[in-house]
Amino acid sequence: MYAKLMEKIENRTAVLGVVGLGYVGLPLAVEKAKAGYTVKGFDVQTKKVDMVNAGLNYIGDVVDSDLKKIVDEGKLTAYADFSHIRDCDCVAICVPTPLDKYYQPDISYVESSAKAVAQYAKPGMLVVLESTTYPGTTEEVIQPLFEEKGYVVGKDVFLAFSPERVDPGNKEFKTKNTPKVVGGVTPECTKLAAKLYGNVLDSDIFEASSPKVAEMEKILENTFRNINIALANEMAILCKRMNIPVWEVIDAAKTKPYGFMAFYPGPGLGGHCIPIDPFYLTWKARGYDYHTRLIEIAGEINNNMPEYVIERISHMLNRDKKSINGSKILLLGVAYKPDIDDLRESPALKVIEHLEKFGAELVINEPFVKDFSHNGKQYHSEELTDALIEDADIVVVLTNHSCYDAKHIVDKAKMVFDTRNLTKGIEAEHLERL
Numbered sequence: 001m002y003a004k005l006m007e008k009i010e011n012r013t014a015v016l017g018v019v020g021l022g023y024v025g026l027p028l029a030v031e032k033a034k035a036g037y038t039v040k041g042f043d044v045q046t047k048k049v050d051m052v053n054a055g056l057n058y059i060g061d062v063v064d065s066d067l068k069k070i071v072d073e074g075k076l077t078a079y080a081d082f083s084h085i086r087d088c089d090c091v092a093i094c095v096p097t098p099l100d101k102y103y104q105p106d107i108s109y110v111e112s113s114a115k116a117v118a119q120y121a122k123p124g125m126l127v128v129l130e131s132t133t134y135p136g137t138t139e140e141v142i143q144p145l146f147e148e149k150g151y152v153v154g155k156d157v158f159l160a161f162s163p164e165r166v167d168p169g170n171k172e173f174k175t176k177n178t179p180k181v182v183g184g185v186t187p188e189c190t191k192l193a194a195k196l197y198g199n200v201l202d203s204d205i206f207e208a209s210s211p212k213v214a215e216m217e218k219i220l221e222n223t224f225r226n227i228n229i230a231l232a233n234e235m236a237i238l239c240k241r242m243n244i245p246v247w248e249v250i251d252a253a254k255t256k257p258y259g260f261m262a263f264y265p266g267p268g269l270g271g272h273c274i275p276i277d278p279f280y281l282t283w284k285a286r287g288y289d290y291h292t293r294l295i296e297i298a299g300e301i302n303n304n305m306p307e308y309v310i311e312r313i314s315h316m317l318n319r320d321k322k323s324i325n326g327s328k329i330l331l332l333g334v335a336y337k338p339d340i341d342d343l344r345e346s347p348a349l350k351v352i353e354h355l356e357k358f359g360a361e362l363v364i365n366e367p368f369v370k371d372f373s374h375n376g377k378q379y380h381s382e383e384l385t386d387a388l389i390e391d392a393d394i395v396v397v398l399t400n401h402s403c404y405d406a407k408h409i410v411d412k413a414k415m416v417f418d419t420r421n422l423t424k425g426i427e428a429e430h431l432e433r434l
Helices: 001-011 023-034 048-051 066-070 082-087 109-121 137-147 188-202 210-243 246-253 277-286 293-303 305-319 347-357 386-391 407-410
Strands: 013-018 038-042 076-079 090-093 127-131 157-159 178-183 205-208 330-332 360-367 369-373 377-380 394-397 416-418 431-433
Touching: 001 188, 013 023, 013 082, 013 109, 023 038, 023 066, 023 076, 038 082, 038 188, 038 205, 048 066, 076 090, 082 109, 090 109, 109 127, 109 137, 127 137, 127 188, 137 157, 137 210, 157 188, 157 210, 178 188, 178 210, 188 205, 205 210, 210 246, 210 277, 210 305, 277 293, 293 305, 305 347, 305 394, 305 416, 330 347, 330 386, 347 360, 347 369, 386 407, 407 416
Parallel strands: 013 038, 013 090, 038 076, 090 127, 127 157, 178 205, 330 360, 330 394, 394 416, 416 431
Antiparallel strands: 157 178, 369 377
């Protein structure tokens, strides 16, 4: 089984499946097809399936012409019917792993996808989990599904974990050139996965000794960022009380060529990884009678930043003898990072919730998303005109999109609160930065 599958991977005759056609799965499917493989994509959302089969792109990191070309050539076909998995030699699972309301892992998407793959698996198949999850998921949750079918992992079927490393909007690192980590249940599993990714990507492949190592390193990556952002946020709060500009402090610190990496404060954490992944580790750690205090404190600091933003807005309005209740507040940016249309876990959504609770009259401009819904309510992005800026009691920058003209905004606004340092280098009495 091993030698036959290795030969198929090497000569690119292996048919590859990708379960989940979102921010991780679609770019991966496109790169696999561009590398010469025939790829079948799977998703429960028929809208995504229909758009892929029509060659219509909906992911910012995918080039429109690339998708259309590989679809027209028959190198990529999408299905809502998971029975087509039986035609695949290798399958990657790229589905969401959110948290529930108690900040505990929700791996229901992983479990349902893995069950579908196991149902249609055939001898000699490689299955790779890419969804970020707690250490042990591959061997404790997925492996038994194949063993229940009578397969011996490492002999009849091959199983590995390879964490996704997707940074939406990153202009330098995409799926194609980001180094990859793979960890298989057996050495044979690892080598098959490493060969496959080596044929698809223009990047180094690190072979971990087990799926648990690969799962844990992904959690470490995002926990590292979570904790350091929490430190930057705490520094921002303290610097405000001490009347010290935190952004200048960070600029000064990052001149050191070693021992320091710059992280920046903001209105909170957003995205599909950093706000979520560390809690997978805190949950798993409890099973080993260990309390991850540093991670949980960092999460508390970051989760409280939207409330701190509300506090600062309130103080600024109070100086003008106004309250949040009844004030017209213009919010600039809802996406969790600049120049993308991704609203997942965006702290701006929490800021919106708080401001509406306190009776603010909200006006929103998000140049990358015309309309969106949150908590069952619809929101519309207004065109950013001079009249819109001038009419607001305060303008709050929540996302530093490059299309925003900071100087013009400050000149036209009554008050500006900048949570992202969009206004760097601009000084005005009616301007405050985080």
